[in-house]
Amino acid sequence: MADDDVLVSARGLEVHFPIRSGGMLRRTTGAVRAVDGVDLDIRRGETLGLVGESGCGKSTLGNALLRLVVPTGGSVTFDGTDVTGLDRRALRALRRRAGMVFQDPFASLDPRRTVRQTVSEPLEVHGLRSGRRERGERIAELLELVGLDPAVADRYPHEFSGGQRQRVGIARALAGEPDFLVCDEAIASLDVSVQAQVLNLLRRLQRRLGLTLLFISHDLSAVRHVSDRIAVMYLGRVVEVGPAAAVGADPQMPYTQALLSAVPVPHPSLERTRQRIVLRGDVPSPAAVPSGCRFRTRCPYAFEPCPDVDPALQPVGAPGQLAACHLHGVVGRPVRRAEEAVPAAE
Amino acid sequence: MTGAPLPEPAVSPTATEAGVPSTARTSRPRWRETLVLLARNPTAAVAATVLLLIALMAVFDETLAPSGPNEIAVEDRLQPPSLEHPFGTDDLGRDILSRVVLGAAVSLRVGFLAVAFALVVGALIGLLAGFYGCWVDDVLMRFMDILFAFPAVLLAIAVLAVRGPGSGNTALAIGIVYVPVFARVTRASVLGVREEVYVRASRSVGASDWRLLTRHVLPNAAPPIIVQTSVSLAFAVLAEAALSFLGLGTQPPNPSWGLMLAEGRGFIDLAWWLAFFPGMAIFLTVLCFNLLGDGLRDVLDPRQRTLMAGSGR
Numbered sequence: 001m002a003d004d005d006v007l008v009s010a011r012g013l014e015v016h017f018p019i020r021s022g023g024m025l026r027r028t029t030g031a032v033r034a035v036d037g038v039d040l041d042i043r044r045g046e047t048l049g050l051v052g053e054s055g056c057g058k059s060t061l062g063n064a065l066l067r068l069v070v071p072t073g074g075s076v077t078f079d080g081t082d083v084t085g086l087d088r089r090a091l092r093a094l095r096r097r098a099g100m101v102f103q104d105p106f107a108s109l110d111p112r113r114t115v116r117q118t119v120s121e122p123l124e125v126h127g128l129r130s131g132r133r134e135r136g137e138r139i140a141e142l143l144e145l146v147g148l149d150p151a152v153a154d155r156y157p158h159e160f161s162g163g164q165r166q167r168v169g170i171a172r173a174l175a176g177e178p179d180f181l182v183c184d185e186a187i188a189s190l191d192v193s194v195q196a197q198v199l200n201l202l203r204r205l206q207r208r209l210g211l212t213l214l215f216i217s218h219d220l221s222a223v224r225h226v227s228d229r230i231a232v233m234y235l236g237r238v239v240e241v242g243p244a245a246a247v248g249a250d251p252q253m254p255y256t257q258a259l260l261s262a263v264p265v266p267h268p269s270l271e272r273t274r275q276r277i278v279l280r281g282d283v284p285s286p287a288a289v290p291s292g293c294r295f296r297t298r299c300p301y302a303f304e305p306c307p308d309v310d311p312a313l314q315p316v317g318a319p320g321q322l323a324a325c326h327l328h329g330v331v332g333r334p335v336r337r338a339e340e341a342v343p344a345a346e
Numbered sequence: 347m348t349g350a351p352l353p354e355p356a357v358s359p360t361a362t363e364a365g366v367p368s369t370a371r372t373s374r375p376r377w378r379e380t381l382v383l384l385a386r387n388p389t390a391a392v393a394a395t396v397l398l399l400i401a402l403m404a405v406f407d408e409t410l411a412p413s414g415p416n417e418i419a420v421e422d423r424l425q426p427p428s429l430e431h432p433f434g435t436d437d438l439g440r441d442i443l444s445r446v447v448l449g450a451a452v453s454l455r456v457g458f459l460a461v462a463f464a465l466v467v468g469a470l471i472g473l474l475a476g477f478y479g480c481w482v483d484d485v486l487m488r489f490m491d492i493l494f495a496f497p498a499v500l501l502a503i504a505v506l507a508v509r510g511p512g513s514g515n516t517a518l519a520i521g522i523v524y525v526p527v528f529a530r531v532t533r534a535s536v537l538g539v540r541e542e543v544y545v546r547a548s549r550s551v552g553a554s555d556w557r558l559l560t561r562h563v564l565p566n567a568a569p570p571i572i573v574q575t576s577v578s579l580a581f582a583v584l585a586e587a588a589l590s591f592l593g594l595g596t597q598p599p600n601p602s603w604g605l606m607l608a609e610g611r612g613f614i615d616l617a618w619w620l621a622f623f624p625g626m627a628i629f630l631t632v633l634c635f636n637l638l639g640d641g642l643r644d645v646l647d648p649r650q651r652t653l654m655a656g657s658g659r
């Protein structure tokens with residue numbers, strides 16, 4: 001893959017939240033490894049679906065890509081620039097080019113600000129269309145773009161339905177003319193009928209504006225049909241990534257297979273041939289990630305190398321498909337067993 | 347009010363409740379709606395009206411007072427209430443009604459100045475502590491704890507001892523006593539609002555901390571602070587009276603309700619009206635500020651408001 005095809009790229013990205021003991025001294029007693037060594041490339045103009053169970057770190061990854069949380073390790077590159085060490089100015093410029101649509105449209109709009117104030121905030125922050133009239137025109141344009149009547153600009157969020165509010169949220173995210181949009185469960189909390197509308201709006205906008213989308217969802221079936229590629233996340237790590245068709249039809253990582261076997265298949269013949277994997281047990285806590293392959297405590301195929309070698313993503317299956325599983329050959333970093341060992345460089 | 351202890355700063359009960367993150371989501375922005383709901387609450391409406399009258403009285407004191415407050419007429423001294431002197435006269439023959447009217451200006455000015463000081467300083471401290479957390483929070487709030495731990499009277503007396511008596515310094519002393527209260531109320535409220543998704547959403551489009559604080563956090567964290575302001579005004583008026591009663595606040599011959607109460611104490615069995623009318627003025631003002639505070643709490647409490655306005659999420 002040519003490098004200038006890639007808009008956003010994560011390498012060894014880590015976001016660890018310290019767990020602190022109470023009391024005055026607040027010693028750090030451990031860490032929640034919300035994002036724990038993610039390698040991911042998002043290509044210009046594509047929709048990448050990011051799926052995984054609740055708590056696996058999807059939101060944290062999305063936030064880290066936008067530098068809304070500061071990574072504790074690794075790097076994020078946006079359009080060729082490393083964003084981990086940006087100063088205030090550069091960070092503001094990044095915020096203009098990369099935005100976010102949030103899950104709950106009832107929580108993501110300030111109840112005390114009108115739609116106009118909300119949508120105009122990015123314009124004010126970045127000094128865009130600073131004339132009063134031009135700004136008004138731009139706001140009307142944005143509201144029309146997301147399918148809202150510009151006449152509602154002076155209403156407050158509580159006067160709108162969930163779907164309408166989400167459109168306001170999308171208008172805000174688009175105000176700075178971004179290249180990249182993270183949609184974090186952007187339709188999950190909407191009524192089913194409204195979900196389709198908002199989803200169509202997002203796809204239409206993407207085509208029209210040439211947006212690159214990271215579409216986060218816990219539901220693989222919902223993401224399959226709207227994504228060009230899919231990345232599957234488990235316990236803070238991307239464990240499989242590839243073209244949506246390949247990952248959806250022929251998953252190479254047991255966890256993805258398990259996710260898919262929970263999805264009903266419309267073709268009876270396909271349904272019959274498909275092997276069912278039922279997950280055992282619960283997701284381990286991200287504060288105590290299993291050694292080696294993090295999926296091994298629930299994997300029906302776990303074998304000797306799994307606890308000892310942390311599997312790396314390797315090309316398997318269809319072109320462009322990557323999976324982290326020793327079933328395709330043991331590739332990865334051996335586990336450092338003793339914690340007292342000197343932190344070796346790899 | 348013998349002994350006249352300076353009331354300890356009281357944290358209004360909503361202070362902590364309103365810190366719950368979910369509350370801000372249903373709150374409504376419009377002042378008109380707040381006023382309408384407040385007007386529907388009869389107790390609060392009456393309290394607000396009485397306070398408005400007292401405030402008007404304080405503003406137009408010179409015009410309203412039947413005679414000069416410090417006009418001595420020895421031949422008229424210690425007259426019981428009559429048509430000529432509805433509240434009677436004091437030991438120097440001064441008209442008590444006039445002095446109560448003029449005392450309103452002194453008492454309310456000190457009360458407002460004190461609360462304004464406490465509000466500005468305390469809310470700023472609470473805002474920074476709540477928003478930034480970490481060591482900013484630790485340093486600021488430990489400082490507030492220390493200030494809070496001082497007995498209120500002692501703190502006020504110390505301030506007045508250093509800066510000398512007088513109404514400006516009284517306001518400052520009372521204000522300092524109430525700074526930690528506002529800091530705590532504000533911090534608790536900000537802690538809830540800070541985590542709101544809309545704050546993160548604003549950050550995601552590039553809003554600066556200053557913008558987040560002034561446009562999003564403060565407006566949404568305001569309701570409990572407003573309630574606290576009303577409740578604190580009651581206490582500040584009471585505190586001014588207490589300090590004046592102790593001889594540390596307003597200095598004679600200027601009228602202040604607390605000072606008049608102190609001066610009237612000596613005549614309590616001889617001429618009850620000397621202490622009675624300023625005492626009633628204090629009582630009424632404090633009561634109304636408290637009732638208004640309760641009313642505001644009901645109206646600004648989002649859950650309550652959602653119930654009344656009938657518009658759930």
Ligand SMILES: Nc1ncnc2c1ncn2[C@@H]1O[C@H](COP(=O)(O)OP(=O)(O)OP(=O)(O)O)[C@@H](O)[C@H]1O
Nearest residue numbers: 017032034053054055056057058059060061218286
């Ligand atoms: N600010 C934080 N401090 C501490 N832990 C956090 C923080 N944010 C997230 N976490 C933890 O990190 C893990 C990943 O959280 P994250 O919200 O990224 O998951 P998610 O995949 O988006 O889940 P969901 O589908 O429920 O939204 C969780 O265990 C969560 O508790």
Ligand code: SF4
Nearest residue numbers: 293296299306325326
């Ligand atoms: S590496 Fe081992 S434990 Fe992990 S998914 Fe593959 S087989 Fe299962």
Ligand SMILES: [Mg+2]
Nearest residue numbers: 058059060184
């Ligand atoms: Mg999430």
